[in-house]
Every structure is written in structure tokens, then in C-alpha cells.
Amino acid sequence: MNFIPKGIIPPIITPLKDDGEVNFPVLRQLVNHLIENGVHGLFPVGTTGEFYAFNNETYRKILEMVKEEAAGRVPVYGGANHITTRGVIELIKICEEVGVDAVSVLTPMFISQTQEELYDYFATIAASTTLPIVLYNNCPKTNITISPATVAKLADIDNIVAVKDSTGDMTNTAEYIRLTIEKNFSVLMGRDTLIYAALCYGATGAVASCANVAPRITADIYDKYMSGDMKGALDAQFVLAPLRIACSMGTFPAVIKEGLVQEGIPVGKCLEPIAELKPEEKEKLHKVLTEMGLV
Known part of the structure; x- marks a missing residue:
């Protein structure tokens, strides 16, 4: 399989109306905003997109709109997350x-699998489709990790093409790269403060939630690195870092949504029970965005 996941791929938020329904006109606006600011792919209904909040009918509509509005300008990665293999x-x-x-x-989520069960889970899913598959390790959220040895074994399956590592453990990311470097396989960083570091190790890009709010700055990390401007890439990484660190103020992805609202893109709030940021937290975020030149 020749598909190579690369560049900065924002796991795009799902804009919501006050009644909790998807705001599709704003979703179209966001898709164009991100592409016009240099992202290299779009990833709807992932964790940042509150995938757990929607039934299959709404899920389909979100994917259809993102695919339609992207119009082939960048690849679209669909999040396919469920507690069961058949799901x-x-x-x-x-x-x-x-x-x-x-x-x-x-x-x-919720259940605790062995590495053997994880292998079988991903292998069975891969056998059900010809689509390229990106493994997603978000151990801080699921409490389950895909070990480097398991990833290396899964990388031998033709349509398992990459892994996104959101552990925040650079040693784990480096092991993913080391053990698959001779294979037709890519590693994507999933921690926004470590994009530059991952590129230095050989990652092909990042799935970066902060790219929703700062698409051009985040894309600069990758674009400048690939052009050989290492200082420019590192400078962009340092500019981005305070936004990612600010995400600890609220329940994820509340800070990402509030950041977009402060930029003038009316994406609404997260679905309850995720609470809106407190006034003092919004003020702190506004200061961060101002210093980044985003508001």
C-alpha cells in the first residue's frame, strides 16, 4: 500500500449548536479555514471531535461534509472508534x-486488553477493509497502550500504514520508529509539544489538536523542518507550546473550542457533561492567543 500519512493533520473539532446538534455550516467554514492555513490532512470524529457523542447517522453526515468540502485538496482520515471489534x-x-x-x-475503551488481544483486534479490523489504517495509541485516555513490539508486528499487515502516538512518551515514539524503520510504515506524533522532536527521530508528521486553533503555526513546524529550516521549525514549536499547555485548564477539548470561539469561529461548546471554561480561564487563554498573534 502506497498511502503515506504525513504532515500536520488536525483532528478537527465538531461545531455544535446550543441544542447540541452539529453546526454544519460552521463545519464547512472550519474545513476551509484549516486548509487555507496550510494543514496537510483533516481528521474528523476523532477524540478532539467528540466521537463518542454521535450516532452512526450523524457520524456519516460529518464525514460526508468534510469529504465534500475538502474536495480532494487534502486527505481525509475518518475516526473509527468503538469498544468492540464489530462496532x-x-x-x-x-x-x-x-x-x-x-x-x-x-x-x-473501558476494557483492558492484552497485547495479543490488541493484535487480534487490529488484524481483524484490517482484514475487513482495503482502507489504509492508522493505529491510535491514546493511553492517557484509554489506559491501554500498544507496545512497540505489537506495533512492529502489526506493521507487517499491508493496509496498517501508521501509528499515532499520543502517550507523550518520547521513548515509546522512538521505539515505534526504530522497530518499523525498515518497513512501509509511518509514525505520527500525537502530543503537540513534541512534534519537532518526533520529526527529528523520523516521524512523518503529527495529528495535532492545537492545529484547529493555530493551523499555520503548527504547519510551519513541519513545512520548515522539511525545507531544512531547523531553527524556524523549532521556533514554531516553541510558539505553539503554550497553547498545548493551556489545554490543561479545562476538560478536553474545551480549550480548543474556546480558542476557536475567541478567534471568531462560532464552534459552540462541548457536549455536556464537559463544562465551559471559567471566566478567569478564558482570560488566561486569551492572553496566550494574543501572545501567539492569533487574536
Whole structure:
């Protein structure tokens, strides 16, 4: 399989109206805003997109709109996350029907799998589709990690093309790269403060939530690195870091949504029970965005 996940891929937030329904006109606005500011892919209905909040009908509509509005300008990665293998396969069938370019599959939530079970989970899912699959390790959220040895074994399956590492553990990311470097396989960074470091090790890009709010700055990390401007890439990484650190102020992805609202893109609030930022937190975020030149 020749598909190579690369560049800065924002896991795009899902704009919501006051009644909790998806705000599709604002979703179109966001898609164009991100592409016009240099991102290299779009990843709807991931963790940043509150995937857990929507039924399959709404899931399909979100994917269709992102795919339609992207219009082939960048690849679209559909999030396909569920607690069961058959649930993921059902979502992937929707992704196939919509025509996304690849799918990202998170480890199952709540249940605690062995590495053997994780291997079988991803291998069974891969066998159900011809779409390129990106493994997704978000251990801080799921409490389940995909070990480097398991990733190296899964990398031998033709349509498992990459892993996104959101552990924040650079040693883990480096091991993913070291053990798959001779294979047709990519590693994507999932911690926004470590994009530059991951590129130095050989990652092909990042799935970066902060790219929703700072797409051009985040894209600069990758673009400048690839052009050989190492200082410019590192400078962009340092500019981005305070925004990612500010995300600890609220329950994820409340800071990302509030950042977009402060930039004038009316994406609304997160679905309850995630609370809106407190006034003093909004003020702190506004200061960060001002210093970054975003508001």
C-alpha cells in the first residue's frame, strides 16, 4: 500500500449548536479555514471531535461534509472508534461508503486488553477493509497502550500504514520508529509539544489538536523542518507550546473550542457533561492567543 500519512493533520473539532446538534455550516467554514492555513490532512470524529457523542447517522453526515468540502485538496482520515471489534468494522463500512482516504482506529475503551488481544483486534479490523489504517495509541485516555513490539508486528499487515502516538512518551515514539524503520510504515506524533522532536527521530508528521486553533503555526513546524529550516521549525514549536499547555485548564477539548470561539469561529461548546471554561480561564487563554498573534 502506497498511502503515506504525513504532515500536520488536525483532528478537527465538531461545531455544535446550543441544542447540541452539529453546526454544519460552521463545519464547512472550519474545513476551509484549516486548509487555507496550510494543514496537510483533516481528521474528523476523532477524540478532539467528540466521537463518542454521535450516532452512526450523524457520524456519516460529518464525514460526508468534510469529504465534500475538502474536495480532494487534502486527505481525509475518518475516526473509527468503538469498544468492540464489530462496532469499529461497522464504522469503517461507513467510511468506505463515504470515500475517506484512511481511517484511524483507537484502542478499545473501558476494557483492558492484552497485547495479543490488541493484535487480534487490529488484524481483524484490517482484514475487513482495503482502507489504509492508522493505529491510535491514546493511553492517557484509554489506559491501554500498544507496545512497540505489537506495533512492529502489526506493521507487517499491508493496509496498517501508521501509528499515532499520543502517550507523550518520547521513548515509546522512538521505539515505534526504530522497530518499523525498515518497513512501509509511518509514525505520527500525537502530543503537540513534541512534534519537532518526533520529526527529528523520523516521524512523518503529527495529528495535532492545537492545529484547529493555530493551523499555520503548527504547519510551519513541519513545512520548515522539511525545507531544512531547523531553527524556524523549532521556533514554531516553541510558539505553539503554550497553547498545548493551556489545554490543561479545562476538560478536553474545551480549550480548543474556546480558542476557536475567541478567534471568531462560532464552534459552540462541548457536549455536556464537559463544562465551559471559567471566566478567569478564558482570560488566561486569551492572553496566550494574543501572545501567539492569533487574536
